[in-house]
Amino acid sequence: MIGSAALAAGAAVTAPFLLPKYHSDQRPKRSRVAILDAQQYSQQLDQILAAGLRLFPLDVRGKRVLLKPNLVDYIPGNTINTHPLLVLAAAESFRRLGAESVLVAEGPGHQRDTHLVLSQSGYDRCLRDERIQFVDLNRDQLIRTALRASYTGMKDLWLPRTVLEADFLVSMPKIKTHHWSGVTLSMKNMFGLVPGARYGWPKNILHWKGIQESILDLCATVPIHFVIADGIVAMEGNGPLNGSARPLGKIVLADDSVAADATCARLMGFEPERIGHIHEGSRFLGNASPALIEQVGETANAPATPFQVVPEFRRLRAL
Amino acid sequence: MLFDSKEISHYKVPTMATDSLVLSTLLAELALRQLPCGGWAALASSSQPAIEPTCYSALALGSVPAGDIERAQDFLLHTQNPNGSWPVFPGDDQEGGWVTSLAVMVLREVVPAIPARLQGFHWLMNCAGKESNWFWKWKFRIADRHVRFDPDKYGWPWFPDTVSWVVPTAFAVLTLNQIPCSCGGLEQVSYRVNRGVEMLLDRACPGGGWNAGNGVVYGSALAPHADDTAIALLALRDRAKEPVVQGSVDYLERVAATLTAPWSLAWAILALTAHRRPTTSLSSSLVALPDLSSIEDTSTLAVVCLALDQPRALQAFGVTL
Numbered sequence: 248m249i250g251s252a253a254l255a256a257g258a259a260v261t262a263p264f265l266l267p268k269y270h271s272d273q274r275p276k277r278s279r280v281a282i283l284d285a286q287q288y289s290q291q292l293d294q295i296l297a298a299g300l301r302l303f304p305l306d307v308r309g310k311r312v313l314l315k316p317n318l319v320d321y322i323p324g325n326t327i328n329t330h331p332l333l334v335l336a337a338a339e340s341f342r343r344l345g346a347e348s349v350l351v352a353e354g355p356g357h358q359r360d361t362h363l364v365l366s367q368s369g370y371d372r373c374l375r376d377e378r379i380q381f382v383d384l385n386r387d388q389l390i391r392t393a394l395r396a397s398y399t400g401m402k403d404l405w406l407p408r409t410v411l412e413a414d415f416l417v418s419m420p421k422i423k424t425h426h427w428s429g430v431t432l433s434m435k436n437m438f439g440l441v442p443g444a445r446y447g448w449p450k451n452i453l454h455w456k457g458i459q460e461s462i463l464d465l466c467a468t469v470p471i472h473f474v475i476a477d478g479i480v481a482m483e484g485n486g487p488l489n490g491s492a493r494p495l496g497k498i499v500l501a502d503d504s505v506a507a508d509a510t511c512a513r514l515m516g517f518e519p520e521r522i523g524h525i526h527e528g529s530r531f532l533g534n535a536s537p538a539l540i541e542q543v544g545e546t547a548n549a550p551a552t553p554f555q556v557v558p559e560f561r562r563l564r565a566l
Numbered sequence: 567m568l569f570d571s572k573e574i575s576h577y578k579v580p581t582m583a584t585d586s587l588v589l590s591t592l593l594a595e596l597a598l599r600q601l602p603c604g605g606w607a608a609l610a611s612s613s614q615p616a617i618e619p620t621c622y623s624a625l626a627l628g629s630v631p632a633g634d635i636e637r638a639q640d641f642l643l644h645t646q647n648p649n650g651s652w653p654v655f656p657g658d659d660q661e662g663g664w665v666t667s668l669a670v671m672v673l674r675e676v677v678p679a680i681p682a683r684l685q686g687f688h689w690l691m692n693c694a695g696k697e698s699n700w701f702w703k704w705k706f707r708i709a710d711r712h713v714r715f716d717p718d719k720y721g722w723p724w725f726p727d728t729v730s731w732v733v734p735t736a737f738a739v740l741t742l743n744q745i746p747c748s749c750g751g752l753e754q755v756s757y758r759v760n761r762g763v764e765m766l767l768d769r770a771c772p773g774g775g776w777n778a779g780n781g782v783v784y785g786s787a788l789a790p791h792a793d794d795t796a797i798a799l800l801a802l803r804d805r806a807k808e809p810v811v812q813g814s815v816d817y818l819e820r821v822a823a824t825l826t827a828p829w830s831l832a833w834a835i836l837a838l839t840a841h842r843r844p845t846t847s848l849s850s851s852l853v854a855l856p857d858l859s860s861i862e863d864t865s866t867l868a869v870v871c872l873a874l875d876q877p878r879a880l881q882a883f884g885v886t887l
Contacts, residue, residue, distance in 0.1 A: 322789050357778060359733070360793050362866070363827035386608040386863060389655070405658070426712070426784050444608060444618065445654050447664075447724025447731065448778045455696075455728055489786040557784055 278503035282545040308345035313413035321367035354384030385443035396467035398460035423482035459523035474507035483554035505533025516553025597632035604641030621668035622868035650685030664734035695730025714782040721765040736801035774813035796837035832873035
């Protein structure tokens with residue numbers, strides 16, 4: 248079913264691209280990534296994150312900041328979603344940095360009842376207590392948006408107004424393996440922008456058009472300004488829903504989503520250039536090469552045991 | 567008189583009266599949200615009309631003197647695509663989508679809408695999950711077997727050119743079951759409905775219930791969802807003796823008691839009522855949820871209204887008790 252297109256997509260992306268399929272080269276000359284040590288979800292995340300953000304010359308004063316966590320579904324005991332305490336810490340930090348507004352927005356890709364996911368995953372209470380607005384991107388007002396890359400062959404997508412009107416988009420993925428795309432990190436997290444009300448649950452059209460290709464088209468069209476990746480407890484194996492918890496004890500911050508995802512992949516014990524959307528994204532979206540990434544905080548050491556993956560993605564693991 | 571289990575000081579709240587009061591308040595709120603064009607937007611804060619919230623709202627307001635149902639019906643008639651389908655919202659691409667089932671259902675008793683409904687029925691008959699094509703059927707059978715399902719059993723996709731999923735199939739089955747006669751090019755209705763029913767039974771999660779349509783992926787059983795399960799069970803009301811259906815009703819009954827989200831709880835009440843399970847305490851839980859009338863999602867508000875008016879809602883969905 249949805250797997251077929253994904254596997255075909257993987258093959259397509261690893262084939263040579265004869266002509267550029269992107270409109271513009273958006274790569275910065277150099278990118279900065281910070282790996283922060285955080286062993287557990289606690290109120291101290293606030294301080295850890297605030298200290299980490301000071302490592303970047305961020306100016307969000309007067310900007311509308313949109314935090315985009317990975318909120319897919321809730322299964323008791325499974326570490327599926329970006330932890331709400333990390334999202335709260337991010338909201339608080341950006342407020343302190345002078346943002347005009349901070350909101351959280353997501354369009355869950357598996358569960359149609361967004362309210363239920365928010366409630367079961369603990370977001371509902373956290374957001375209400377801190378008076379943070381949540382926007383259900385599956386049902387937001389839509390605007391037809393021309394794609395700024397043509398990997399899928401689609402010319403446009405209907406995208407939520409809230410996303411298009413944000414000044415500063417922060418992708419906040421959960422670091423996980425993914426049975427169709429290998430990994431799901433800050434770039435794959437952008438699938439949550441695609442409205443289920445228009446494209447269905449799961450967002451099946453993106454699978455048929457190619458998961459890797461869809462990630463590239465989306466990231467080319469809606470720029471990610473910053474990444475805060477939740478790797479405190481990550482997921483390995485049959486992700487994104489049914490994998491096993493993998494304590495990693497890290498938060499990854501970056502001003503470049505390709506650099507963030509390449510670094511996360513290394514922390515998982517994977518070769519980033521073997522992941523289609525990271526490899527291709529490094530041609531025009533951001534930097535994957537360590538030579539172009541200024542690493543601050545902890546070092547990006549590969550784990551002694553790489554993350555478990557489904558058999559089709561064993562090739563991602565570093566030798 | 568039935569009494570709510572929740573006591574407020576020394577006074578016990580009569581359930582029926584509470585339900586009626588809440589329902590009339592919610593219907594009034596729903597009527598207020600109707601846009602000048604006659605439709606409803608997905609969110610209270612939006613001004614972009616959409617077909618799904620319009621259909622649920624029109625069904626909920628169908629028999630009460632609130633809202634302008636004729637204007638809603640006109641809105642639906644004017645937004646139909648040339649190919650007989652309905653778009654998700656006016657201005658959308660014109661290939662159509664799953665909401666066609668809902669629109670056809672809403673226009674059921676509107677005499678001037680008969681040609682539009684017929685076109686809608688024909689579009690539904692011509693729309694099928696991609697796995698109905700021999701090539702994809704073969705591929706799923708031979709080469710792509712990570713998701714466990716039988717590609718011979720196909721239903722309806724959310725949108726053309728993708729595979730079948732549970733919710734669009736369930737609504738298509740409910741809608742096609744409302745066709746008065748299998749004639750005039752609709753002779754294959756029974757065949758398509760039976761394939762759709764088979765597809766639903768095939769895609770159930772191993773422990774009962776349904777999610778979007780992936781019961782087992784990479785050998786792991788995925789969890790069911792209450793709302794998807796409830797909608798599938800409405801479509802399978804006539805298959806109540808099937809073990810899959812019985813197991814799924816049991817699952818829904820278990821999970822419904824724990825639900826705190828109005829959308830899932832409302833659908834669960836409708837499905838459990840259709841399958842003759844008790845729902846009085848669930849209805850009490852539903853009306854006790856805080857801030858129901860300020861629910862941002864209009865479809866949820868409308869489905870809550872439907873759940874508080876079960877006989878009429880089930881009739882609208884073509885489900886007979």
